[in-house]
Amino acid sequence: MTALRAADLHRTYGGTSPFARRQQVTAVGGVDLVLNPGDRVGLVGESGGGKSTLLRMLLGLDTPDSGTVTYRDRPVRPGRARSLHWFRSDVQAVPQDPWSSLNPRMRVGTAVAEPLRCLGATGPHDDRVAEVLRAVQLDPALADRYPDALSGGQRQRIAIARALAPAPRLLLADEPVSALDAAVRLRILHLLRDRAEQDGLGLLLVTHDLSAVREVCDRVLVMRAGEIVEQGSTADVFRAPQHEYTRTLIEAIPRLDAV
Numbered sequence: 001m002t003a004l005r006a007a008d009l010h011r012t013y014g015g016t017s018p019f020a021r022r023q024q025v026t027a028v029g030g031v032d033l034v035l036n037p038g039d040r041v042g043l044v045g046e047s048g049g050g051k052s053t054l055l056r057m058l059l060g061l062d063t064p065d066s067g068t069v070t071y072r073d074r075p076v077r078p079g080r081a082r083s084l085h086w087f088r089s090d091v092q093a094v095p096q097d098p099w100s101s102l103n104p105r106m107r108v109g110t111a112v113a114e115p116l117r118c119l120g121a122t123g124p125h126d127d128r129v130a131e132v133l134r135a136v137q138l139d140p141a142l143a144d145r146y147p148d149a150l151s152g153g154q155r156q157r158i159a160i161a162r163a164l165a166p167a168p169r170l171l172l173a174d175e176p177v178s179a180l181d182a183a184v185r186l187r188i189l190h191l192l193r194d195r196a197e198q199d200g201l202g203l204l205l206v207t208h209d210l211s212a213v214r215e216v217c218d219r220v221l222v223m224r225a226g227e228i229v230e231q232g233s234t235a236d237v238f239r240a241p242q243h244e245y246t247r248t249l250i251e252a253i254p255r256l257d258a259v
């Protein structure tokens, strides 16, 4: 049984009046995608290509205009939190923006434990919180702090720790290392890769940065203007990119991976 499956997803933004129709943007125009436990899939493309929109539909946060998202053959649709527990306990997300994703009035430890509480796990959760903070190379003592006192890179790692806290089977991460310095970035990418290889976590790494995909993923999807223009094993796509757009992305890889 396939875990997460998207079939022919479409999502357009803009109004339906004759005037507004001219301003419509097709954010996602017919995407198919499959993610199973243990998969390490990179979804790459430039800003505005539709990656975040696709991710929101995969997570049941947005409704496609057409097409379906299923998890273990059950439909995934936006709805009340409780009606999605069956899905959220297996599929977690790392949001793109570590500044807005953390409640400034909630201590870090409470924020990291939040998915556990929401999913009905009985506490105390202190040990699990300390474990996942250590996994993302943060001092567990940060649990007592408020997000305002933390750097962007620390917040980003807290968002990753929080997503890992309920031990999901799949992790959908939107630019999860964009705020990290080069050395920490590599360690976090390797943590994600190890979770996939050793624990069978299925990973969808959404990024504009192909070097991150090369570190972590064995399969890559290249998205442009709402469509997957190329896909294949990471090795093949890097060795012999078929699409001009993929070649441009590969040429743009920053030389940070020498750290």
Ligand SMILES: Nc1ncnc2c1ncn2[C@@H]1O[C@H](COP(=O)(O)OP(=O)(O)OP(=O)(O)O)[C@@H](O)[C@H]1O
Residues within 6 Å of the ligand: 013, 014, 025, 026, 027, 045, 046, 047, 048, 049, 050, 051, 052, 053, 054, 208
């Ligand atoms: N809420 C919205 N209303 C109108 N247009 C939107 C909305 N969200 C996204 N778009 C448009 O849809 C297209 C795809 O955006 P999306 O954020 O999915 O791309 P992306 O590849 O994730 O880019 P980024 O990496 O910058 O997040 C863009 O043209 C964007 O302007």
